[in-house]
Amino acid sequence: xxxxxxxxxxxxxxxxxxxxxxxxxxxxxxxxxxxxxxxxxxxxxxxxxxxxxxxxxxxxxxxxxxxxxxxxxxxxxxxxxxxxxxxxxxxxxxxxxxxxxxxxxxxxxxxxxxxxxxxxxxxxxxxxxx
Amino acid sequence: xxxxxxxxxxxxxxxxxxxxxxxxxxxxxxxxxxxxxxxxxxxxxxxxxxxxxxxxxxxxxxxxxxxxxxxxxxxxxxxxxxxxxxxxxxxxxxxxxxxxxxxxxxxxxxxxxxxxxxxxxxxxxxxxxx
DNA sequence: CATTTGTTGATAATCAAGAATCATGTATCG
DNA sequence: CGATACATGATTCTTGATTATCAACAAATG
Numbered sequence: 001x002x003x004x005x006x007x008x009x010x011x012x013x014x015x016x017x018x019x020x021x022x023x024x025x026x027x028x029x030x031x032x033x034x035x036x037x038x039x040x041x042x043x044x045x046x047x048x049x050x051x052x053x054x055x056x057x058x059x060x061x062x063x064x065x066x067x068x069x070x071x072x073x074x075x076x077x078x079x080x081x082x083x084x085x086x087x088x089x090x091x092x093x094x095x096x097x098x099x100x101x102x103x104x105x106x107x108x109x110x111x112x113x114x115x116x117x118x119x120x121x122x123x124x125x126x127x128x129x130x
Numbered sequence: 131x132x133x134x135x136x137x138x139x140x141x142x143x144x145x146x147x148x149x150x151x152x153x154x155x156x157x158x159x160x161x162x163x164x165x166x167x168x169x170x171x172x173x174x175x176x177x178x179x180x181x182x183x184x185x186x187x188x189x190x191x192x193x194x195x196x197x198x199x200x201x202x203x204x205x206x207x208x209x210x211x212x213x214x215x216x217x218x219x220x221x222x223x224x225x226x227x228x229x230x231x232x233x234x235x236x237x238x239x240x241x242x243x244x245x246x247x248x249x250x251x252x253x254x255x256x257x258x259x260x
Numbered sequence: 261c262a263t264t265t266g267t268t269g270a271t272a273a274t275c276a277a278g279a280a281t282c283a284t285g286t287a288t289c290g
Numbered sequence: 291c292g293a294t295a296c297a298t299g300a301t302t303c304t305t306g307a308t309t310a311t312c313a314a315c316a317a318a319t320g
Contacts, residue, residue: 040299064191080232095225102210105250113243120235170269
């Protein structure tokens with residue numbers, strides 16, 4: 001169970017590292033396939049599991065029924081989800097005073113903030129103006 | 131397709147209306163079953179669909195693989211999710227300046243904020259102190 | 261009361277995500 | 291080179307959530 005650094009593994013890690021935000025398993029497959037064309041989805045899931053257990057990768061859920069993965073070394077940040085193309089982007093910065101929102105008695109450990117809208121690319125190709 | 135107000139329908143609506151936060155279909159079934167013991171899960175899903183189409187109910191996703199439903203007439207608010215018991219609570223109030231977090235070029239339409247931690251009930255019965 | 265139309269509850273069908281299986285492949289080490 | 295142990299990729303299986311089906315029902319209408 002020694003965890004070898006195979007090309008598949010590094011391709012998967014690189015895909016996440018180079019992405020502007022968290023990726024879905026299928027997206028990881030697509031990106032890493034450019035490096036390792038024979039890559040299978042099973043390996044993606046397998047490596048994601050290993051990487052999660054190793055603490056190098058974390059799952060985040062934006063929207064409903066949506067699980068994406070991101071490297072854990074990016075510090076505290078939030079996300080933007082484009083409603084048009086579905087891509088997720090990291091958003092740095094965090095409004096303060098969040099813990100104070102909860103009524104007394106609630107023990108706040110953490111929080112997640114997700115912005116929804118249109119990414120620069122989708123906003124530019126304005127489909128509204130049809 | 132006239133949408134009759136059956137006891138099942140009103141029991142389902144009442145369950146959501148009386149809840150402190152969004153409910154999962156199974157939770158709705160459990161609560162509404164107190165009023166209509168024969169209630170089936172199929173009716174819950176059916177009514178949720180109708181209510182969504184009627185704009186009276188909205189689906190929200192907290193955490194991963196998690197869909198809950200809430201009445202739409204509660205105005206802008208956020209949520210708290212207890213990591214121990216899994217119950218969700220509405221949180222009123224909203225930190226300002228959220229739209230400014232996004233880098234230029236992003237078109238922000240909306241946002242969701244979820245707090246994680248322990249609810250008053252779970253925080254009191256401190257299992258940490260074992 | 262009889263008819264019509266929408267509703268219910270039990271259950272089967274569907275679907276997708278993720279896990280397990282297994283033969284093949286590939287480093288590593290002797 | 292040959293043996294060993296882990297990794298891969300194709301595929302199948304499992305699981306849980308949601309949907310569709312359908313016979314039994316109930317409200318509204320004549």
